[in-house]
Amino acid sequence: MDATGTLDEALERLHHSGPERLGRLTNHAPMAVEALTARGQAHAVHRWLDLYAGKLEDFPSRVEPVTADNWASALGDPRRAADWIDHFERQLAERPWRDVLGQWWPRLLPGLYGGSTHPVIRVGHAVRTLLSGEATEPRLAELAHGLGYWAARHRPLAAPASLPGADSAAAALDAVPPIAVRDGGFPARLDRVEALPTWAAEVTDPDEARRRLTELVRAATHRYATHGHGEETMLVHAATAPNAVLRTLPALPPALWPAGLRAAWTASAAVTAMYAPDAPVRYSPPGTLTPEEVFERALAHGDEHVIKLTDTALDVGDAPALAAALRSIELSTPLG
Incomplete structure (x- = not known):
């Protein structure tokens, strides 16, 4: 995946920075450089990082070590991000990374919604790297940073009331009702999500769960092409968050x-409900552009969310997904 070691160099460079800036905005650089490397653009990683460097902040201060005895009280405390990252670095130095992930996944999964879902997305990128190649120290450290960020921003969601469901993921997303008041940031909007359609709640078979999750990623990616103008940045996460979970499944016990x-x-x-536009728009097909050419356009644009959505679109791999990637390029402000 990264014969030159560029990804490891970039991760070492980034691990001097914290997972957030300004107390609430996510550091997307580790996710973006992993996507660039995975898509054959390792040569552009450091140049892209130079453009993004102004959005990085120093690694946060430590408060108190997280231990087997006090971890529950530290869960969901953003002040403890450095403590949590230290904790996972110790865990990953002592045990196989899949064992650590398998232990903490069910503990962290109920709080997937914290940090605007960015922590699980960061974990998904880290796991893809570990599954694709050698478990080097920088790559294990990146998993520790992702898990630590997730633990610090752990934010459960009260179970929304169930609305009538649909047979397909696309139809279920179409049935999602927008929240009544669509202003404020992610946490405030999330609190207003009161009811969602039921979809896949009855699934217990692991293979069926993976199939349904693949379907959801495809449907959410396609939907961005027609609905992304509702909020060009935040609606990216309707596709990239479930794709992060999908990428992590092979490293987890099927149960x-x-x-x-x-x-x-x-x-x-929930993201669909929080940022839904008033009406969809038509989209233009990608024409003769290849997936590689679409990703090159995303790189030239430079926005971190564009890069990550395009990375997910290439996982989906069909024309509507590529159209969604091109739509994100059209809607978003370039980096630089």
Whole structure:
């Protein structure tokens, strides 16, 4: 995946920075550079980082070590981000990374909604790297940073009331009712999500969970092409958050897959409710552009959410997904 070691160099460079800036905005650089490397653009990683560097802040201060005795009280405390990252670095130094992930996944999954779903997305990128190649120290450290950020921003969601469901993920997303008041940031909007359509709640078979999750990622990616103008940045997460869960499944015991599907559906549907536009628009097909050419356009644009959505669109791999990626390029402000 990264014969030159560029990804490891970039991750070492980034691990001097914290997971957020300004107390609430996510550091997207680790996710973006992993996507660039995975898509054959490692040569552009450091140049892209130079453009993004102004959005990085120093690693946060430590408060108190997280231990086996006090971890529950530290869960969801953003002041403890450095403590949590330290904790996972110790865990990953002592045990196989899949064992650590398998232990903490069910603990963290109920709080997937914190940090605007960015922590699970960061974990998904880290896991893809570890599954694709050698478990080097920088790559293990990146998993520790992702899990630590997730633990610090752990934010459960009260179960929304169930609305009539649909047979397909696309139809279920179409049935999501917008929240009544669509202003404020992610946490405020999330509190207003009171009811969502039921979809895949009955799934218990791991293989069916993976199939349904794949379907959800495809539907949410396609939907961005027609609905992304509702909020060009935040609606990206309706696709990238469930895709992060999908990417993580192969590293987890299959018994944990159905719960991942349910959390991913709730996240994707909630984001859809929070940022839905008043009406969809038509989209232009990608024409003769290849997936590689679409990703090159995303790189030239530079916005971190554009890069990540395009990365997910290439996972989906069909023309509507590529159209969604091109739509994100059209809607978003370029980096730089």
